[in-house]
Amino acid sequence: MDWLLANGWVLWLILFLGLAAVETLTLDLFFIMLSVGALAALAATFAGAGLVLQIVIFAVVSLLMILLVRPVAVRHLQRGPADQLNNIDRLVGAAALALEPVTAHSGTVKIGGDTWTARSADGAPLPAGTRLSVTRIDGATAVVEPVDRPAPPVPDA
Template sequence: MEWLLDNGWILWLVLFLGLAAVETLTLDLFFLMLSVGALAALVATFVGAGLVLQIVVFAVVALLMILLVRPVAVRHLRKGPADQLNNIERLVGAAALALEPVTAHSGTVKIGGDTWTARSADGAALPAGTRLSVARIDGATAVVQPAAAPDSRPAPAGDA
């Protein structure tokens, strides 16, 4: 135990590197915030803080990072040009075709060549063959709604 108190910096360094490594697998920015807390505790160790103060520094810095920095960082990472959207975000608003009746609980649709399980957004039954649009994606299920009818008004003269 005395060795651990004398060499506590090793514990914080291993925790810092371990949490940073876990972050590379999750890419959620949560473990990165904990890792920064461990880095702050490592610095506190070198400044001469006792073990209890090191733990408090870790907890406070990690909590502040999670509550204040992470939401801003996640918001900045999620916004971006349309060409940087992930596959799920690109599907929202896409055209779909009901392959079998879609209800509030079940159904199958074709979206861009792929077959998805589906359910209707408003709970209405949509018959097979209906043109739909994707309202959102819940896990592996597309939540769909009837596609907006194309504009049937004649084009103004001269716009041919």
Template sequence: MLDWIITNSWVFWLAMFLLLAIIEIVTLDLFFIMLSAGALAALFGGLLGGPFWAQVVIFCVVSLLMILFVRPVALRHLNRGPADLRTNVERLIGETAMTLEAVTDNSGTVKIGGDTWTARSSDGSQIPAGQRVQVARIDGATAVVAPVGGAFKDNEVGEA
């Protein structure tokens, strides 16, 4: 079996390329596609008649270089996007909210966009009820808020 793989190494690398590409399609983490690129480079090494040990070295080197240099850049580009495309709780960061009850460093509630959230103060200060706050981050199901000054007017309560 090993003799056949060494003799027909291009078939082995083609199968590895396809298998790794299929795994990438399932996982979508840009890791297996980098290995797949290494298998593709080794495939060309096999088609050019290189010895099997050299093809393995090509696979390892190209895969490692792709993982170290290409994957981080690709992930940065994929994760970058305009703020209006933020989803889930990410879209709440920076929003204005109203405190429904006093918010301390370990308890409180706020109203963010019509929803009531448990909250805590980002700087440990106590924020009284009815105050305007800004969402600094979301920790699980708790909004971490910071005061932005001023109380809400009665007609603004429904907008927060």
């Protein structure tokens, strides 16, 4: 027992490494936050803190990491790079063709070879055969608007 009190840093080091190893298996950013708490307690051991203070430091640092750092880190990791869009995000702005009339409540469009239920973005009816653009996706329904045709060029006089 005296050896443990004299070499408590070994326990904090083992706890730090063990929690970090568990994090590599779970990848949910929970055990790494506890691991940082163990690292803080390890530092407190080297600073000469007593066992009770080491445990308090472990608990407080771990709790602060879980409450303050983990949500930010999870949000950052879930967002991913800007150029890496999911399938739904890729459809926004895509060209579509009305297969049947599209209204504010119903319709069918073809988007890149797939048939989607659709509705008009502004509620205006769009006849079948109209070239459309996807403005957003609501569940399994594409919200579309007509493609604006650019004005023909004016010839120079």
